[in-house]
Amino acid sequence: MILCADDFGFSAGVSTAILELISMKRLSATSVMVKENLLPEHVQELKKYHHQLDIGLHLSFKYESLSTFYIQSFFRQLDTQAFNQEMKFQIDRFHELFGFYPDHLDGHMHVHQFPGLRESVAQWSRWIHSQGTSSYVRVCGDRNIFQGKVRSYVGGKIIALPSAGLKKLLLQSGIPHNDFVWGYYDPKESKFGDHFKQTLNLGPSEKDIFFCHPGYVDRELENKDNFLWPRKETLDYLKSSEFIEVLQSKGQVILPYQKKGKGIDEVLLPIQMVGSLFK
DSSP states (O other), X not given: OEEEEEEETSOHHHHHHHHHHHHTTOOSEEXXXXXXXXXXXXHHHHHTXXXXXXEEEEEOOOOSOHHHHHHHHHTTOSOHHHHHHHHHHHHHHHHHHHSSOOSEEEEXXXXXXXXXXXXXXXXXXXXXXXXXXXXXXXXXXXTTGGGTOOOOEETTEEOSTXXXXXXXXXXXXXXXXXXXXXXOOOTXXXXXXXXXXXXXXXXXXXXOEEEEOOOOOOHHHHTTOSOOHHHHHHHXXXXXXXXXXXXXXXXXXXXXXXXXXXXXXXXOSSGGGHHHHTO
């Protein structure tokens, strides 16, 4: 399973938390928000770990409300040319910061799947491939969605529906993507640890993504977001020994999607499982 921490760069506290988890080999991917106030030292530190995890681009856009934005996209009322140029800007900014193109593309609140945006996502993914980077795209649905087998619920909302069109575009273009996706958004329903255990009971594969939002709560984050204390709870759980024990009990290993050039001993988690897995 791919364990991805979203929102790198959203605040100093979020970036610090993600870097701590990466140094402990508790993550196999992270997604970067290049339009936020990224600290140079955080960028340089993250680059050091590129050999052991996927570093992707977390596309973010301005809109009044998510529901209105989706309706506008559904009825093709978005300025698609402007969004296309905005994606180009963020991809170029990522390359300027890191010196390589993103290992994957995804979107804040999954808006990269919306009609009018997903076409540009597919277009720029093809372009990234033409530059020699085998980038993949996060999709949030099940290929059997129309057979009533939707398995992608996040925060009580079905996020699988807009992914069908994106998946079709990616398949037509030969762009790789994950299979299923799970995440944690609603602390009212369960704690992060309990939700993570429930996900492992579904038997995720190496092409499934579990995204999360670890972080330290600082003033910068408080001024931007209302998803606060669950970030620290997520961080504490992923740093805990219980996290390792749960993975071992379920026979799960955390791996990046992009394994090319990454030594198996550098990316497998937990390391203690390597011997038993390959006997």
